[in-house]
Amino acid sequence: MPGILGIISRHHRAEGASDLARQFRAMADVLTHFGYYQLESLPHDEFCIGRIGVPCRGYRHVRRDDATGNLVAFDGFVYGWRGECRSDKPWAVEPVSLIPLEDTEQLEHLAASINGSFTLCLHDARDDRFFISTNRLGFRRLYYYEDNEVIAFAPEIKAFMALDGFRRELDLEGAADLFNYSFVIGNRTLYKHVRLLPAATTLIIQDRAIRKTKRYWWHTYTDQLDGDADHLAREMFDLSSRLLLRQTRDNSKLLMGLSGGMDSRYLAYLLKTAGRQATYSTYGSPRCDDVRIAGLVAAKLDLGSSFRQFEFDPLAYSKFGAWAAWLTDGMVDLIYPCHTLGVLQHFTENPVEYEYLNSVWSGRVNFTMTWGTAADIRTDLTFDQKLHRLSSMMGLQYLDDAYYFLLAPDFREEVRKLALPHIKHVLREAEPVGRNFLHQKDTFTLLTRTRRLHHQYDPYRYYFAEHFALVDDDIVEFRNRVPLNWVVDRRLYLKMYRDLVPEMAGIVYQKTGVNLFATPNYAAQRRHERMNRLRYLLGRVSLGRINLYDHHTFLHQDIWYRKYAKNRLFFEDILLDQRTSRRGFYDPPAIRRLLKNQAHGSSNYEVIAKLATFELFNRFFIDRESHPKAPYTLNG
Structure with missing residues (x-):
């Protein structure tokens, strides 16, 4: 996965510069999955920072300000800017050119100004401070590590194996998460001394030590129950249409996956109506519902030869299983990555020339809708009642003795005893967003399924410059103020579809077997x-x-x-x-x-x-x- 990386000496001595440069290069080598990756770096006697990954739009990803000596390493995309900006169209400008490095006093707060999908590292040369930040969406991962000699950060935990003093110790609590939930939650990893930097957070390094992690944004929700649904549906449609135009360029070469679901057909519709040129891919056996419905969408939109179909490789596990486990740092099971790798082998597009659009927008990832139902609009639940509901959502009720007895006795007991405490910890983090359980559940889902599962098992990001087409900070803020009765069960989302995109709503939905104007056939x-x-x-x-x-x-x-x-x-x-x-x-x-x-x-x-x-x-x-x-x- 492309991203920023760096190594910082804990000691102020120039004689270690060659060792730092060697370790930095070794980290980059571990992360260079393909020959077309490019490394950009800003070396210094006492640190090295840079970016490794797929070249994108001809942009630079590192910059030094000659007047102040301040530095920036940036990965990702800028979609907008809060406050004064150097460009009236920041999404169309090289991101590192937008960063006001000359304003040393504002470096610590800079990440909060950016609307986008990014990670960045800033170095304040005057006070020798580092500010390493993630975006609000949590889409681009960043991990960090500290020992007596160095502080390091990277987009994949495998990079730390290149450090001279790195301790390759298994985190048993992270391993317990993997067996309890199928992915690691909280800020843990499978390495004992490596942690994930959470979304919307800045890691502050001062006096060559990690001083603190500082959250610069958190969710705020409305408690309003009802609102003008017609107005909200139109606002949602107009906002997503603007995002599409802003986050894709009219001369870009674009790729996207088209399934039988609602998000991808909506993105395909917006791309087509906006006149954007894209290649659409679907995959599965010719008779499966997803492929059949994707074909109906392609026919309705007259996609012609820009729509193609691939069959899954049934031998993908044996061919790509080990590679999938390595790519994803072993922190999710290899099922989905294997299948995606089996599809990607058929792509002929040059990854340096194409951008891959992530069509995720609603449903499980909560960017525009909710994981919850009307039954979750509650303010009277006890902590234990909330815990029970969330543990069911995480699938703990399906883990019986037959499952746990696959594990050795001592390990088995360690795994079982941590199942509920780890959910409790994340729930306590989510509770302050508001009194309503629906909001707490949404935040819990973002902290777990969205940021630790869905953002972990996506192999497209290793091959292409990948980003969102319909998600940014503004759509998240919009979703957070949608009245409760309209956000549950995707009611507003479905209303927008029926009222404003009827040609897409009229195509059958694979999860219900009917289109959005029909009542699901529960007997079927x-x-x-x-x-x-x-x-x-x-x-x-x-x-x-x-x-x-x-x-x-x-x-x-x-x-x-x-x-x-x-x-x-x-x-x-x-x-x-x-x-x-x-x-x-x-x-x-x-x-x-x-x-x-x-x-x-x-x-x-x-x-x-x-x-x-x-x-x-x-x-x-x-x-x-x-x-x-x-x-x-x-x-x-």
Whole structure:
């Protein structure tokens, strides 16, 4: 993933400059996943800062002010500016040119002025202070590490392995998160001494030590229940239309994924009506609902040859599993990254010339709507009641003894006892946003699923300059003031669709099986659930020999595990290996039973993928086994 990186000596001595430069270069080498990546840096006798990643728009990403000696390293995109700015169109200007480095007094507060998707590092030469900041959206990750010799920061935790004194110690609490929730929450990582810098936060380094992390923005919500829905729907539509024009350039080469969902078809509609040139891709088996519906959207918008379809590679796990675990720092299971890597191998676009647009806008990520329902509009819930609801949302009710007994006894107890405390910690962080549980739940979701899961498993960002087309700080502020009765169940979002984009609303939605003007057929949904149960039972009684595909979904990982020996061997070679057994995290007999049951028709692929991902993390990040190289590259 592209991003800023740096290493700062804890000591004021110039004789260590060559060592710092060597370690900085080694960090950059670890992060150079492809030959078309470029490194820009600003060396100094006592520190090195810079940016590594895909070249973008011909922009520079580092700059030094000759008058003051102040420095900036910047990664990402500026969408707007608060207060006085050097340009009336800041989104069309090279970001480092906008940074007022000559104003030393304002450097500490600069990140709060930027509306965008970015990370940046500023150095105040006069007082020898560093201000390292993340954006409000939390889309671009930044981690930091400190020991007695250096302070370092990077967009991926693997970069710290290049440091001379780095301690490769597993964080057991981070590992517990992985097994309890399938991703790491809070600010933890799987490294004991590495932490995530939260969204909308500045890390302040002074006197060559980390002084504090300072949050410069936090969510504020309205408590209003009702409002003028017609006006709000129009405002939402107009705002997103402006964002699209601002965040894409009319001469840009653009890529985006088009599924059967609502967000991607809305982005495709706006791109088409704005006259932007883009290439649209969908993926899955030709008969699956997502591909079929994406085809309907493409036909309605007359996308022609700019729309293309790829099939998922059923051998993606065996081909790309190790690479996926390495790319994503082992902090999410390898399912989604594997499939995306399988699709990306078919791309012929030059990643230096194209930008990839992330169409995420509503639903689970909460940028414009909410994770909650009308039942969450409550101010009378006790802390324990909130905790129960959130633990259910995180899936803890599905983790039974059969699951935990895959782990070795001591590790098992450590994992189980941390499940609720870690959710409690994030809930306490979310509670101050307001009295209403709906707002607390939304904030909890942003802090967990959005910033630690959805922003972690996206491989497109490693291959292309990727950013949002419809999300910025303004749309988040708009969403936070939408009345409660309209924000739940995506009511305002659906109203906007029906009233202002009826041609898209009239196309069937894959999750309900009907368009937005029709009532969902709940009887059909129940029949589908019964059919899925029948598919499962047939697989079990036939010992995995009968495998019926469900064309409502584009992923068939359980079937692909049974059908393709290479996939089974990939996981068996990892989980049945003596190195895995000796490590002591898993119960070997239970693991053998799990793999046998999976081959005989069970549906535990997600659990198997999680177990394998964690073992690969230990091999690549703790043992320092030789990590996998990119199985392919794009035409950079």
